Amino acid sequence: MIDKVKALDSGARNKRVVISYIKKVENFTRDPLLSERKEESLCKYCKYLSDRIGCDVMTEKTCDCCGKKMMFPNSCVDDLCVCCAKRHGHCKHCSQKMD
Ligand SMILES: [Zn+2]
Ligand SMILES: [Zn+2]
Numbered sequence: 001m002i003d004k005v006k007a008l009d010s011g012a013r014n015k016r017v018v019i020s021y022i023k024k025v026e027n028f029t030r031d032p033l034l035s036e037r038k039e040e041s042l043c044k045y046c047k048y049l050s051d052r053i054g055c056d057v058m059t060e061k062t063c064d065c066c067g068k069k070m071m072f073p074n075s076c077v078d079d080l081c082v083c084c085a086k087r088h089g090h091c092k093h094c095s096q097k098m099d
Contacts, residue, residue: 043091052076
């Protein structure tokens, strides 16, 4: 037997997920937070598409470029410190060239 209530629930949930994907792709395309994004040194992908979710545990990581120690409130860490990201024009999170 198909559980009709569950099927409806799933349908509604899937629709919300699709809408949130569409919104993300729209933002990725339009780049509405351009200045904020540049300020944060994040590429369009990391700003709009990636969920950047990690476990809630303080994580220490060194900058891939200058070796400076960085602390993060969760396990979603950046590749570069903001200084290096800005100086070289790369995304601080995934280190791709900024777009
Ligand atoms: Zn650095
Ligand atoms: Zn990135």
